[in-house]
Amino acid sequence: MYHIDGSDFLKTPYYQKVGSVCPECLQKIQAEIYEEDDEIWMRKTCSEHGDFKDKISSSAKYYKWTHYKTDEWGFDKDGEPNPPDCEATDPRGCPYNCGLCPEHLSTCSLALIDLTNRCNFNCNFCYANIEKSGYLVEPSLEDLERVIIFFRSKPIPPPAVMFTGGEPTVRKDFAEICALAKKHGFKEIIVATNGYGFQQKKGGLEWTKKVYEAGLDTLYLQFDGINDITYEKTRGIKNLMAYKERVIENCRKADLTSIVLVATIAKGVTDIEVGNIIQYAIDNIDVVRGITFQPVALCGRITAEEAQDLRITNADVIKEIDKQTGGKISIDSAWYPLSTIVEWGRIIAYLADVEPVEFTCHPDCGFATYLVIDPDTNEMVPIMDYFDPFKIIEFANKFWPKIKHKEKEPIKLFENLLGDFGKTLDKGVNWLDKQQLRARFLLAMMQYTKKPGKLMEMFTRVLMDGNWESISAFTHGTLLISSMHFQDAYNMNLERVKRCIVHFGIAMPDGSVKEISFCTMNTFYRPDIEKLVAKQLTEKMRNEFDTSKGMKAEEIKHDIAHNGGELEED
């Protein structure tokens, strides 16, 4: 596998001590990560609640590769954090000071904003739902603008925002919210949705066109598989595949051609569908840009036995993909931690004068690969067949340390001698310097490229100026597959928390905005914060949806009327 084969690191059993929390009382405790039977496990003991053990990775070899370090390699990257928003007042330290505190090591690359906890579904594992909480959390447009401005005014602002919920598209002002985010400079506006607004039988297409025109770029579409029975198990609703297909069709007609299928993977429930989902994406490649597999996070209190029954790790997902794709997307060669491209991304951002996107998350957080259909063979191949990724990354890792000082200290040859005229001359010198660096980097990238073609043309444009157009066109010729494993109290590693790059923004009642990393928000903070900003539910809100059907209650009444007073069985 990769460059770890034959190394002493692979032969030595893995062992590391990390900070974690007790799943019962959420107090900080030490945990050990260790190797056992070719798997990686975490064990920890709370003096009050006893022993806990949880699987971290079902492949010790893959896990060890992602933690292997050489002089030129390593996936544990130093982040460039924004200045902290608060002082660390709790002496226990991370994760009890979120908001963000000085211990945080990475900047935010994806901002999350909850629009509502209303939803037309009532999934049993979901943490954000009025049915369960008994209150409404729905920030006003003014509150949302405050959060958007907060994120975009950071020294290193996140380029993308994702609206989450509940179901964000149940909001009547959803188009206005998208326009607001675009107005304040977010490059990519994403909605995490089950598809509600887009699939509506009456007016769904018009609604899709409207939100696209308002600035929505991408749907993170909840997509657990292609079988109705799978949705019955995960969402408790019958015949959902037709609903999902209406979303795809309306997006296609509205020219909204960027859908990422998001599958929550639970052992024995949705793991059987991973190959199906990949093939479905390929069949709809004109509108589907990627797939994100999310091994289920165990938020809420369950027994250790239940946790082990449900637990599935990133390695399980990529093994399953390997199996279900007949080895075409192999665990041995196709997958890289997201942090792989940190230096490469910084070089592109510096040379192209664009905002950097920092993927300095922990190596355990997520893996990704790009798939391409090779025009010569018509075979689906990982993009690694087009490049030599090792050599490209190795070169970037050598190149960036040699040029990074130029980002902060531009050349000043003439300024001291000639004053303002010297400044103008120095600008010219710096421009020339950047051109020669671009030429060097482009030539190195070309050296390790194996095949020409339209895809490579787009890649060349990404290297030349890294602007959003070129990145977007490049991604339209590829399928990005990733596996993101969010943490819960059972497997929490505080090193991961400190490096989290996906942050919630919440408008607080006192006029401030809190920025909280994804995993700590759901494990520690959500209930308390929501109670602070909660509004009272009305009867109308409670009865808005029939959550066993995923439809508006009034639509169902209409259907019954059409069906001679009988509820039609699907």
Added chain:
Amino acid sequence: MSQNEYTDPKTGMKIRKLTELKPTAAQEYQEAILHRVDHFSQQRDSKFNSFVENTVVGTLKALLELKVKVDDILGDNKEKVYDITEKLLLLGL
């Protein structure tokens, strides 16, 4: 039901065979890129309408095609040539 889809008699689940790609899939990918390029090209200040960038991309495309042919000729010596080039590209930084 898609051509590449069958129902597992044991579980009743629909399964799509990934190993049987549609013969037109590569074409569809290409069209997806071109559609996106068209979308951007309609905007007045698009980089896809930049004469300079299009010329550079065209030149690099030709160079890349040439480089792939040279790689074939170099065979096993390719790695040595790559090492030398890399050192040159990092020289003086």
